[in-house]
Amino acid sequence: MKPVVVWAGLVALTLVEVALAWVHTAPVLMLGLLILLSVGKAAMIAWWFMHLRSFRPRLLVWLFPMLLLCIGLLFVLVRDGGR
Amino acid sequence: MTGHKRLGMWLFVMSDVLTFATLLIVYMALRLGNPDWPRPFTLSPAILFATGMTIVLLASSLTMVWAVAAMEAGDRRGAVRWLVATMAGGLGFIGLHLTEWRHLLETVSPGTIFGSVFFGITGLHMAHVAAGVIYLGVLAVGVGRGKFAAEDVETGGLYWHFVDVVWMFVFPLIYLMAVKP
Numbered sequence: 001m002k003p004v005v006v007w008a009g010l011v012a013l014t015l016v017e018v019a020l021a022w023v024h025t026a027p028v029l030m031l032g033l034l035i036l037l038s039v040g041k042a043a044m045i046a047w048w049f050m051h052l053r054s055f056r057p058r059l060l061v062w063l064f065p066m067l068l069l070c071i072g073l074l075f076v077l078v079r080d081g082g083r
Numbered sequence: 084m085t086g087h088k089r090l091g092m093w094l095f096v097m098s099d100v101l102t103f104a105t106l107l108i109v110y111m112a113l114r115l116g117n118p119d120w121p122r123p124f125t126l127s128p129a130i131l132f133a134t135g136m137t138i139v140l141l142a143s144s145l146t147m148v149w150a151v152a153a154m155e156a157g158d159r160r161g162a163v164r165w166l167v168a169t170m171a172g173g174l175g176f177i178g179l180h181l182t183e184w185r186h187l188l189e190t191v192s193p194g195t196i197f198g199s200v201f202f203g204i205t206g207l208h209m210a211h212v213a214a215g216v217i218y219l220g221v222l223a224v225g226v227g228r229g230k231f232a233a234e235d236v237e238t239g240g241l242y243w244h245f246v247d248v249v250w251m252f253v254f255p256l257i258y259l260m261a262v263k264p
Contacts, residue, residue, distance in 0.1 A: 003148045010141050014254070018134055021259040022126060027115060034255040041251040049148050049244045051237075059090075067097050071104050078112045 006048045013041050088238045096245045099211075103249050106204050107256055113196060114260055121197040122261045123190055129183070133258045136179045137250065140212075143172025144247045147240045154236040159226055162236060166223040169243060173216040180209050201257060208253055211246050218242060 017037050020030065046052045052060075114120050124130055150165030184202070193202045222239045225231040 003145055007141060007145045010251075011138055014134060014137050014141070017255045017259055018126075018130060021130060021262045024262075024264055027260070031111065031115065031256070031260060034259060035252075038252045038255055042248045045144065045244050045248050045251070049144055049247075050241055063093070063097065067100060070101055071108075074101075074105055074108050078108050 001048060003048065006044055010041055010044060013037055086234070088234055089241065092238045092241045096241060099245065100249075103204075103207075103252070106200075106207070107252055110200050110204065110256065113200065114256075117196075120261065121191070121195070122263045123187065123197075124258055124261050125263050130258060130262060132179065132183055133254060136176055136183070137254050139172055139179065140176050140247055140250050143169045143176070144244055146172060147243045151233070151237050151240045154226065154233040159229065163223050163227045166219050166226065166236070166239075170216050170219045170223070173212050173219070173243075177209060177212055177216070180205065197261070201261075204253060204257060208246070208249055211249070215243050215246050 017034060020033055020037075024030075025033075124133075146165045146168040150162050150169060153159075153161035153165055184205075187201075191198045191201065193199060218239055222231060222236060226236065
């Protein structure tokens with residue numbers, strides 16, 4: 001895909017996020033939707049701009065699940081810290 | 084051995100992802116745990132201004148992609164031109180951000196929970212952008228003198244895109260979750 005098309009897609013998703021802020025939904029729903037859109041935008045940047053698609057599959061399999069596991073553990077730790 | 088610089092940058096990026104993830108997860112816990120969370124941002128001009136900052140940063144990522152492509156095609160002069168354009172985008176972002184901070188400091192105290200979270204997270208991100216501008220400046224000078232290879236520019240690009248990725252989370256979670264009703 002051409003970089004300009006990816007960029008236009010990222011700008012369009014940003015405008016969708018701003019439109020969501022205009023609507024004023026419940027904070028939990030709003031947070032969920034915004035995180036979903038942000039993950040999508042981050043994936044687009046990583047896949048096309050950071051050339052993740054040409055990454056060696058073995059590295060992809062080792063590194064990214066570990067990163068997701070660490071982020072998942074952060075959620076657990078924050079909840080535990082709130083007690 | 085080729086690709087070791089890229090791998091090194093990926094490992095750095097992943098470790099820095101955890102830094103920002105920690106800050107943003109703590110922010111989300113605070114935000115959802117406080118029904119009276121401050122909402123200082125109006126859609127116009129605050130959110131429109133921040134949207135402009137986002138578009139500037141995204142545009143600088145696009146020029147970075149073109150810098151890497153020019154370098155891979157052996158066009159050093161083109162690569163330097165796009166690297167300078169990327170730096171200009173980064174400096175534009177910092178300028179807009181500081182302007183926004185100046186206005187916000189009139190109403191939000193950095194000593195409050197919201198203030199410390201806002202200025203802490205956006206300040207750390209701005210420091211990353213500033214470091215990126217310096218990094219790209221060193222790359223541009225080196226490429227212009229025929230020193231660096233395409234992989235070096237691509238490695239710099241990984242850092243710059245990472246800064247962009249972080250902002251893709253900071254903008255919606257910090258700004259859009261604090262819009263005045």
